[in-house]
Amino acid sequence: MNKWNVLALAVLASAVAACGKKETAPEGGEPAVTSPVAVEVSGGNPAAEQAALEIAGDYMRAIVEEISDDRYEGRGPGSRGDAAAREYLTERMAALDLEPGAADGSWEQPFDLVGINATQPDTWTFNGHDGSLTLQQWEQFIVGSGVQEERAEVTDAEVVFVGYGIEAPEYDWDDYKGADLEGKILLVMNNDPDWDPELFGGETRLWYGRWDYKYLSAARQGAAGAIIIHTAPSAGYPFQVVQTSWTGVQFELPAGDEPRSQVNAWVTEDSARELVAMAGLDLDELRERAFNRDFEPVPLGITTSISMDVDIDRVQSANVLGLIRGSDPELRDEVVIYTAHHDHLGIGTPNEDGDTIYNGAMDNATGVAQVMAIAKAIKALPRAPRRSVLVNLVGAEEQGLLGSEYYAANPTFAPGKIAANLNYDGGNIWGHTHDVTFIGLGKSSIDDIVRLIAEEQGRVVKPDQFADKGYFYRSDQFSFAKIGVPAMYLDTGTDFVDRPPEWGRQQLDHYTEVNYHQPTDEYDASWSFDGMVDDALLGFWTGLAIANADEVPVWSPGDEFEAARLEALEAVED
Numbered sequence: 001m002n003k004w005n006v007l008a009l010a011v012l013a014s015a016v017a018a019c020g021k022k023e024t025a026p027e028g029g030e031p032a033v034t035s036p037v038a039v040e041v042s043g044g045n046p047a048a049e050q051a052a053l054e055i056a057g058d059y060m061r062a063i064v065e066e067i068s069d070d071r072y073e074g075r076g077p078g079s080r081g082d083a084a085a086r087e088y089l090t091e092r093m094a095a096l097d098l099e100p101g102a103a104d105g106s107w108e109q110p111f112d113l114v115g116i117n118a119t120q121p122d123t124w125t126f127n128g129h130d131g132s133l134t135l136q137q138w139e140q141f142i143v144g145s146g147v148q149e150e151r152a153e154v155t156d157a158e159v160v161f162v163g164y165g166i167e168a169p170e171y172d173w174d175d176y177k178g179a180d181l182e183g184k185i186l187l188v189m190n191n192d193p194d195w196d197p198e199l200f201g202g203e204t205r206l207w208y209g210r211w212d213y214k215y216l217s218a219a220r221q222g223a224a225g226a227i228i229i230h231t232a233p234s235a236g237y238p239f240q241v242v243q244t245s246w247t248g249v250q251f252e253l254p255a256g257d258e259p260r261s262q263v264n265a266w267v268t269e270d271s272a273r274e275l276v277a278m279a280g281l282d283l284d285e286l287r288e289r290a291f292n293r294d295f296e297p298v299p300l301g302i303t304t305s306i307s308m309d310v311d312i313d314r315v316q317s318a319n320v321l322g323l324i325r326g327s328d329p330e331l332r333d334e335v336v337i338y339t340a341h342h343d344h345l346g347i348g349t350p351n352e353d354g355d356t357i358y359n360g361a362m363d364n365a366t367g368v369a370q371v372m373a374i375a376k377a378i379k380a381l382p383r384a385p386r387r388s389v390l391v392n393l394v395g396a397e398e399q400g401l402l403g404s405e406y407y408a409a410n411p412t413f414a415p416g417k418i419a420a421n422l423n424y425d426g427g428n429i430w431g432h433t434h435d436v437t438f439i440g441l442g443k444s445s446i447d448d449i450v451r452l453i454a455e456e457q458g459r460v461v462k463p464d465q466f467a468d469k470g471y472f473y474r475s476d477q478f479s480f481a482k483i484g485v486p487a488m489y490l491d492t493g494t495d496f497v498d499r500p501p502e503w504g505r506q507q508l509d510h511y512t513e514v515n516y517h518q519p520t521d522e523y524d525a526s527w528s529f530d531g532m533v534d535d536a537l538l539g540f541w542t543g544l545a546i547a548n549a550d551e552v553p554v555w556s557p558g559d560e561f562e563a564a565r566l567e568a569l570e571a572v573e574d
């Protein structure tokens, strides 16, 4: 806990307690100060409670309804729907009187995307000593190009089972053991070891447990390709999410000099089972072996070839940036950044009703709406917070956090000057909750601030309710954490007011099963914005507290991002 926390958190409580209660302004003056400490919390501005009232469901609803409309065609990066959404959001920012936050006084920070559209083969054949196995595209496998070239090709490569495919010196874990994997196809398990709390965060999924790490890890070994074995528990979502997310155009930032494999694939668990059975092995037994530090790669004696034509297209998207300049001449070059991604999947494979537009209403029109509502409230303060506040609506998140990654590599404030990142991705569409989910709880001193404010809202802060799904690494706060910025993501609680205890989880599970990354993620007039108002208020007060504090948040000692923070702070020291 830093100095400011110790001194001011206690007093912050009473200021926040007043939030939501309408103040009556004394004649000809500012609203009455309900608490002397409101001054400290709100940067010398007694009207923060009044400003907080700007966070209203109707304002958010209008934004969600607009950009999730079919007219925006699912906001696929680089599409006309993407451009239209950015234009609309720019107008809304201008209407709030934000300042253009990108370079040269512009609203947009453009970035190039390489669109890769592989013509996936209908079948994929694997040859063993006495027999072969042919898998069907879509039902059994999904494959993408690992290279930004017109053809991806692997010829007669041997398939090697590599367990988790993890190299983690800090856990004394190396699944490769120096094996020569050059030109091989690696069959790899998803997730990371989760049976021991001392290993890889226990049930919490770390970066090591993510698909992007798996492919990168295989490429570092010089592998020709990697095949991830899908299981719903180890991925955190059903195979249909793989199908819809990995077909059609895939976007990447332009390639640098990082290692790359030719192909990156997924297979269903049943297919993997059949594949290893061809080698006379049992998948469960292989996985059992992989639960051990002593695991060594298992060549399967199976070879395979695959090739695909790849359409390469270069398009542009942009992050939309609106700035509220800080009021303190000494601190205004530091910033609190709110993020929410404005993109979604665009137009894609039709669902059974023939709908091809992936509207992305909950994911993430709701997050955009919450951040805009927070900006509206901050702008309603008669005096801006001490530090600056940047509203950063990033693009191309669904394709691998690309907009935020680009921003992190090309930030408008030096990383050491970014006090914190608060991210919203997927709002609560079901109503008030007794709890709020804090993705990243335990990682930084932001915890203390959020806990206290939530308490004043009468809510409890819970850690990730689905820790095995690795949400911290699945949205844009991760891009900020990687450059050292203390970062968090506020997500839907699960304990709904006036509902049975299991109701919330049922809604969330149902959403994941039926609507997540599907054309059915559409706005519904029956959605409640009450929970989003609560969550946005929490983010408003938290950001305000950080923007006005003497000291900036810090990572918990030993956190995986602490070293990056120290480096970033050193870089901006005079």
Ligand SMILES: [Zn+2]
Pocket: 341, 363, 364, 397, 425, 426, 475
């Ligand atoms: Zn999202």
